[in-house]
Amino acid sequence: MSRQDVHVREQASIDLPAQAHAEDRLSLLGRRNRILLTLAGAVVLLGLWHLSVVVLQVPPYILPPPATVVSALWNGLHVPLMSPVGFYVPLASTLYNAGMGFLIGGLLGILLGSLMAEFRPVETVLMPYAFALQSLPKVAIAPLIVIWCGFGDSSKIAMAGLLAFFPLMVNTFTGLRTVDPALLDLMRALSATRLETYRVAKLPAAAPYVFAGLDMAAVYSLLGAIIAEFLGAQQGIGVTITQAQAVTDVATVFAALVLLGITGIVIHTVIRAVERSVVHWAGRANA
Amino acid sequence: MRHVGRIELTAAKPAELRTTSSKARTPLVVAEGVAKTYRTVSGGNIAALRAVDIAIGEGDFVCLVGPSGCGKSTFLRLIAGLDVLSTGRLTLAGSPLVGASPDVGVVFQSATLLPWLSVYENVRLPLRIGGRRDSDPGRTQRLLAMVGLAGFEDKYPYELSGGMQQRAAICRALARDPKILLMDEPFGALDALTRERMNVELQRIWLASQKTVLLITHSIGESVFLGDRVVVMSQRPGRVLQDFRIDLPRPRTFEQTTSDPEYLRLVREIRALLDSTGGDEA
């Protein structure tokens, strides 16, 4: 690798475009290799999965072979968008509820985290409850929420919101409290009002923390919506899973899980992309 | 690159008319018996300053040196309105200082630029704060040009070197056209060569902007090179030991000034004084 490198450099000192070209090819080769390796790993894993099902004669209601899962996924996706039997309608419903919960719970989390960081009395009053609730396994609250909010969308939104709330409250609070004191001195030397200091210095400084919270909250809100669906709902991917489970259609359960996994990766990627463009300055030297 | 004559930041008198002594100038900042006692976390008291008397004339370049921990930063923070004095009197242009004043610009040891704002936005920050209206949008550009940062308006602080960041911080401190510029070891984090360049640069900025400057430094050479006056403070609790008048001709250059016998004499004298206080100054 390093010898190749040297070679490329030597060539480049004579001919610059050649260097650009060569480096392009090198990195492309590297990327292609990585993708190939990942794919190879997946093929081996699927092969092992298939083999163990066949060799150990695992019954399909315990672990279906990969081909069955793929065909279940295909069946769920190869339907009209609005078809009630496919994956699209339940997934959209779950995503809508999770999204609403994420928005409401997330905004409340940022708001309360900010109030607690800014006003000591608010912190003093609320911190004990925040900690108590935080250390409670919040999934255990789900039945209570269903009792309060019913089996409709609102219980899903409430559960998603509850789970999204905490990471954002905690992270916003921590982010606001760890702002560089020199920045606060600067704002004071400029006679900034409290609101200006919050808006201009503290909140942007806390943004990396807030984004870490958003990333967690996105996953949690999806989790919250599905848990609430397990306890009873008209539709949703959680309902799809419980219905398939009721008829021991394990392949469909797996297909739904694969779909959720992909959804999670997409959401995470989107948030990271937004984060990179908004807090592009984070982690860079600023001496 | 050199805009000395062309920058009109205030109704400036031409640089050549400046004198290097402050005798004819009205004091801008007057400290009379200023003392500051901090309360420590453990409940005790720390006397940081005791009875500091200084008068800083308008247009003066005053350097403050003294042993580490003697209260230099404390004094600067009092003028900046970041701390409240315990006893004594501190006035700016005749009226007592209460809190931060738009007539005071501060440059801290680290540039403390907001990393999420571009250089231009950072320099303009003081104009956005306090419900102000940016009455003269060209001013920011002129300030940046004055410190040699023209063309870097849209860069972010992490894209700048340490010296460039500090120059941007100086611009920011000048944004509101303050009467006095306070600087607390602004070049302490820079390498020796950059530091020398920044000294020349600062002198140029000062000559161009006609500001009053109070500069804290650990470098005796820097203080003599830059100052009209070098005020030496005692060990904590700090008070003024001696006030040196520096009458070296301006504009000073490193080649000429640092080999000037008068410069060398002053450096020696100040060092001897600091040594005799038992300070750990270099």
Ligand SMILES: Nc1ncnc2c1ncn2[C@@H]1O[C@H](COP(=O)(O)OP(=O)(O)OP(=O)(O)O)[C@@H](O)[C@H]1O
């Ligand atoms: N917020 C504070 N609370 C308690 N003591 C303080 C506080 N700030 C400063 N001090 C004390 O006051 C004294 C003077 O501090 P100051 O920062 O003004 O010194 P300095 O002259 O700037 O030192 P250096 O040259 O090292 O920067 C020190 O002994 C310091 O411990």
Ligand SMILES: [Mg+2]
């Ligand atoms: Mg200090």
